[in-house]
Amino acid sequence: MSTLTQATRSSTGGGGAGRATRMRSDSRRAAPAYYWMVWPAVIAFAAFHTLPVLVGIFFSFTNYAGYGAWNFVGLSNYANLFGDERVLQAYGFSFLFAIVATILTNVFSLAIALGLNAKIVGRNFFRGVFFVPYVLAILVIGYVFQFFFSNSLPRILAGIPVFRDNILTSPEWAWITIVVLAVWQACAFAIIIYLSGLQTIPGELYEAASIDGAGAWRQFRSITFPLIGAFFTINVVLSLKSFLQVFDPIVALTNGGPGTSTESVTLLIFKGGFSGGEFAYQTANAVIFFIVITIVSLFQFRVLQRREAEF
Structure with a gap:
C-alpha cells in the first residue's frame, strides 16, 4: 500500500512539474500576432533606413559623383x-x-x-x-x-x-x-x-x-x-x-x-x-x-x- 501511494505521489509531482515547465515555456513564446506586427516594421526600417545608410557609407569610399562610373579612393x-x-x-x-x-x-x-x-x-x-x-x-x-x-x-x-x-x-x-x-x-x-x-x-x-x-x-x-x-x-x-x-x-x-x-x-x-x-x-x-x-x-x-x- 505504501509503495503504491509513493508511486502515485511521485507520478503526480512529476506531472505537476512538467505542466509548470510547459506553462513557463508557453508564456515566453510570443503570440503569432506579435510577429505579424513587428516584422513588417523591422523589414521596412531596414529597407528604407539601414540599407541606404550602409550604401551611403560604401560610396563614401569612392569618387562617385551621383552619376556615371566610380572608383575606390579609400579615405581620401x-x-x-x-x-x-x-x-x-x-x-x-x-x-x-x-x-x-x-x-x-x-x-x-x-x-x-x-x-x-x-x-x-x-x-x-x-x-x-x-x-x-x-x-x-x-x-x-x-x-x-x-x-x-x-x-x-x-x-x-x-x-x-x-x-x-x-x-x-x-x-x-x-x-x-x-x-x-x-x-x-x-x-x-x-x-x-x-x-x-x-x-x-x-x-x-x-x-x-x-x-x-x-x-x-x-x-x-x-x-x-x-x-x-x-x-x-x-x-x-x-x-x-x-x-x-x-x-x-x-x-x-x-x-x-x-x-x-x-x-x-x-x-x-x-x-x-x-x-x-x-x-x-x-x-x-x-x-x-x-x-x-x-x-x-x-x-x-x-x-x-x-x-x-x-x-
Missing part, C-alpha cells in the same frame, strides 16, 4: 574634409547657431512654462496658442518671416542701420534671422516638456518654502529647477541635436547666403551631394557629421545627468 574623401575651408565654415556656423538657439529656446521656454503653470486666467488657451508654431509647416512660415525681414522690418525700423537695409543680405547679421525663426518654432515643443515637468512637483514643497521665508527666486533655484532636471536634460539634448541639423529655416530665409555665410552642414551636404556632383564626398561629410552629433549628444547626457545626481 575623409582626409580632404578636414582641409576644406567651406566645410569647416559650415561646421563653425552650425555649432554657433545651435548653441545660441539652444540657450535661447530653453530660457524662453522655461520662462513661458513657469508663467503658464501659474494660476492665470485662460492658461489652457495660452497653452494651445504657444503650441501652434510646432504644427505649422516651417517652410511656409519661413517665407512669411522672409517677407517680414526683407520688406516690413526695414520700414518699421528704418532708423536702425542694421534693419534699415534688408538684414537677410548682411553676411554679419543674416544668421540672427534664422535663430529667430528656429527658436520661435522650437519653443512650442520645449514648453510642453517643461510644463509636464512642472506638473510633477508637489505644491506642498512651495507652501513649506513660503512658510520658511523663501522667495520666488530661491524656490526656483532650490525646488523647481532641481526637480525638473530630467526634463531640462531632454530639452537641451533634443534642441542642440535638432539645431545642429538646421535646414528648413535656412532654405526659407537665406538659402545659405549671402555667399556661404549662413550655410549649415546639412545644407552643404544637400547642395554638394545632389546638385554639385559631390555625392561621395558629401556622403563622407554626412558620416562625419553623424559621428559628431552622436558624440555631442552622449557628452551632453553624461554631463547633464551628473548634474541631476548632484541635486
Whole structure:
C-alpha cells in the first residue's frame, strides 16, 4: 500500500512539474500576432533606413559623383574634409547657431512654462496658442518671416542701420534671422516638456518654502529647477541635436547666403551631394557629421545627468 501511494505521489509531482515547465515555456513564446506586427516594421526600417545608410557609407569610399562610373579612393574623401575651408565654415556656423538657439529656446521656454503653470486666467488657451508654431509647416512660415525681414522690418525700423537695409543680405547679421525663426518654432515643443515637468512637483514643497521665508527666486533655484532636471536634460539634448541639423529655416530665409555665410552642414551636404556632383564626398561629410552629433549628444547626457545626481 505504501509503495503504491509513493508511486502515485511521485507520478503526480512529476506531472505537476512538467505542466509548470510547459506553462513557463508557453508564456515566453510570443503570440503569432506579435510577429505579424513587428516584422513588417523591422523589414521596412531596414529597407528604407539601414540599407541606404550602409550604401551611403560604401560610396563614401569612392569618387562617385551621383552619376556615371566610380572608383575606390579609400579615405581620401575623409582626409580632404578636414582641409576644406567651406566645410569647416559650415561646421563653425552650425555649432554657433545651435548653441545660441539652444540657450535661447530653453530660457524662453522655461520662462513661458513657469508663467503658464501659474494660476492665470485662460492658461489652457495660452497653452494651445504657444503650441501652434510646432504644427505649422516651417517652410511656409519661413517665407512669411522672409517677407517680414526683407520688406516690413526695414520700414518699421528704418532708423536702425542694421534693419534699415534688408538684414537677410548682411553676411554679419543674416544668421540672427534664422535663430529667430528656429527658436520661435522650437519653443512650442520645449514648453510642453517643461510644463509636464512642472506638473510633477508637489505644491506642498512651495507652501513649506513660503512658510520658511523663501522667495520666488530661491524656490526656483532650490525646488523647481532641481526637480525638473530630467526634463531640462531632454530639452537641451533634443534642441542642440535638432539645431545642429538646421535646414528648413535656412532654405526659407537665406538659402545659405549671402555667399556661404549662413550655410549649415546639412545644407552643404544637400547642395554638394545632389546638385554639385559631390555625392561621395558629401556622403563622407554626412558620416562625419553623424559621428559628431552622436558624440555631442552622449557628452551632453553624461554631463547633464551628473548634474541631476548632484541635486
